[in-house]
Amino acid sequence: MTYDVIIVGAGSAGCALAARLSENDSRQVLLLDAGPDYERLDNFPAEISRARSMAATFPGHPINWSFVGELTPGQKYPLARGKLVGGSSAVNGTYFIRGRREDFDQWAALGNDLWSYEQVLPFFKKSERDLDFADEFHGQDGPMPVRRPGQKELQPVSQAFIEACLRAGYPEDPDKNAPAEEGVGPIPRNVVDGFRMNTAVTYLASIRNRPNLTVLGDTFVRRVIFDGKRAVGVETERDGRPAEFRGNEIVLSAGGIKSPHLLMLSGVGPADSLRKHGIEVVHDSPGVGRNVKDHPSVFVNYRVREDRTPLPVDFMPFQTCLNHTAAESTVDGDLQITCGAAPYSRMIGSATGKRIGVPSYLTRPLATLSALRRLPTRLVYTQARNQDNLVLLCSLDAEQSTGEIYLNSADPADSPGISLNYLSDPADLPRVVANVRLALELLQSPQFKRLGTQIVSPSDEDLRKWITGNLGTSLHTSSSARMGPESDPTAVVDQYCRVHGVEGLRVVDISIMPTIIRRGPAATAVMIGERAAALFDLAG
Template sequence: MAEEWDVVVVGAGTAGCAVAARLADAGRRVLLLEAGADHREPGDFPAELRDPASMRAVVPGHAANWDLEAELVPGRTARVPRGRVVGGSSALYAGSFIRGTRADLDGWAAAGNDLWSYDAVLPVFCRLESDADFGGRPGHGSDGPVPVARPPGPHPLADAFAAAAAELGHPAEPDKNADGPPGYGPVPFTVSGGIRVNTAMAYLSPRRGHAGLTVRGGVRAQRVVVESGRAVGVATTAGVVRAAEVVLSAGAVGSAHLLLLSGVGPADRLRSAGVPVVADVPGVGADTSDHPLVYVPFRPARPVPPPPGGLPVHGVLHATSEGAGRPGDLELLPWLVPFGRLTGSAGATDADELAIGVGLQCGDSRGRLSLRTADPSRQPRLEYRYLTEEADRRRMRAGVRLAAALLRADALAPLVAPGGGPPAAGLGAPVRDAAVLDAAVLDDDAELDRWVRSRLTTAVHLAGTARMGPDADPGAVVDQWLRVRGVTGLRVADTSVMPQVTSRGTAASAVMIGERAAELMTAG
């Protein structure tokens, strides 16, 4: 006989841990399922998941990494790390924790989701955090489960980047989680006591033994069980579990994949894949957004000291390109540690090469997630379709040129090795192969587009695979209470539901979505 629960939450990731914990606090009997390993206490996690200076888990083959494949643009694919462990991707990524902006969230509200305006969710952001720097100020929290702090102390290269940004006219933004104009400022991190705190540590570890919360690792969901139009449970690799409500928090890939496997999605595509149609919901996987990313490399003129607290980045610049629909549509993130050291894959040629990550935060291009097969063990097809729109290519060019201008600024140029940064950043290949970023490439739109395409990657901030919207929106998958259209008793709570990806990283907003989902489920 199948087990019975009040709520089954699928996915103990960045949002799922918050959903499950808060529902248990509200008196629900919650079963939280995780395909990856379950680590009960912070000290139980592997060292590379605790160490904020390590990103070894993003390397293909790590047990905590789903290691997906995505087509970024036709002909160019990339491996996409996603968390397969309690804590989800919050256990893998660098630990930055920047909220979505007022423009982002009020944009969601303007699209018919007034429960998600900036003012509506600000109390949720405050409730979830314990901010060591600004916790006592309005708009912040000081006693929430997620620790937030900025890097300690100065750093010569980080200070030079800050001065270069100011030299180019960009304002200081000392608190990236305040409602201020975009500029350069320190990155807030979920690091405490030298430990990268993921959401399993923050939400689950303090509730181990809670009578209302059961966590099971190593259990992969295969589909939602739907009877007479109502979700009644989840079929898993360990059998069927039944519940009064089902919440999918398996991430922007996993939740949409489960919807499709369960027969919820575009009817014609489901039939083509051999999946019986439960509800014809065309928007599932049809309107994805993310942050395309390129790295502008440079070599320092002298050895760079270890960054404060071992954190690989210190500050970040958010800038606004000409004609942008939202402020801060460009993100420039200088790395203070070579990627090879963070991942344990440093070679002789890149042992001292640093980079500025240039991300397009508010792109117009949209991608798609779809089934390859009805087999739940097969990964879905991910087509990001980055830079499809000319406006996106124009903005990305502006971001790369801004990175080059930072490296040439008086405050920063002395710290860059001669020939080690744009212009004349020769990497040993002809300009026509788009592997050199020099003045000829920077000044030519077509050449710069080719250079970007040759180095294009992803910030791993996928959103909108099951986006929210009002009844009048034919592409909406869930309403603003996160209820799936066409199926009673089924909700989605993770970055899948974002109408559009936030213009900052998605981690903080994902936790907020988890908290807000539980709040909406238990209201009244």
């Protein structure tokens, strides 16, 4: 059978795209993913379905790709990505804030006028069912429920964080998905009754009976098959055996790491690198895997008086955040501080929210140990030592540095190399320092002191040195197959998501972002799937 469309990757963008394309009952759509397909919310293990659990992000978990990248040269770090139908929307922190208006208008200014804020707003609205706001900026009928924690749901540290920010002069920001002044407020979440509303649940569960939609989990795609310059299918491994699927159009929706990896494995990428690994060049596309962007971050650790109260059933691990601008920055809203509402140990240890019980990672000791051996001993020790701390996550949301994703070999089973090159641009580190200083000031406020707050790290040491040695990531790897006109030598796809230089191949996920947005990418990834579906039949 030849499908009309084969989508590789059933994550945030892929599920949305498959659902919308299959609304046309004359179009046969095949959606593939390397991980399991749980089909319905009731079938997901609690450690995945419960929003309070971050267990699947621990290295070695079977539905985690468990990539390892370098944040700075020689500084290895685990990069969790969801490996199941639902993708990273099934394992992330359920942060569902859209990119800013200015982000999308910048995309348009770079030659992508179909992706301006005015063009993408209808697709944000189409994707969501906002349970808190009903106005011109929010949707009411979409598949993705969005809500914010109410006053009574806030943990004491979350409430203290909001009050400390207001006391410091930052404005209140009750709706972070509206184009309003940046400030402090509750985080929009795709969570209902404590359940993580991933895209497999919200976009696919109700349409499984469509005869023109086929969803196959546990299907590892090795490469795209070409006939000359035209993509005609995918080579996969399923049930331990090779299998090929043929399609009129192939869409890579495998995410910011796997999509460029698959392009290169298939012969689309920097020609010299492809030849080095013995891969036949289908199209020399030097931008594949280049210009990579992310949100570097660092944890400010602290403790408060011991609280043994079990986490509530509908607990959300990250409830509030502050978005603000670094002094003398040329980019508005380039910094964020997110207040963790519970220690990481309580997020990975048990999906019940109780302190008692065997941590999830200990139920798979061999896989866990194998994954941890790939990481520096110092990193493993530091994270274990800090797992009972509360944190303020300080992130740089508009880095000037750029990274790279590259081939380690021509074997699809080998993970790609990932060099994020954080802080390589001299404009970045001073802004991270400013963000950490502000976090420390907030923790010394009366609002936090009444909770018995004690700062664990950093101490009075050189902040630049401490940040460089304790750098982390927000796991938002983007722009690795960026969108732009053919005249842009770094562009990989056009604004219809079609790969330059070949036929029948598109990329639809956060790898196509021309520039990284100044917020987490989850909501924007879903929008990309929605927007791309609407553009699918239009002539360029």
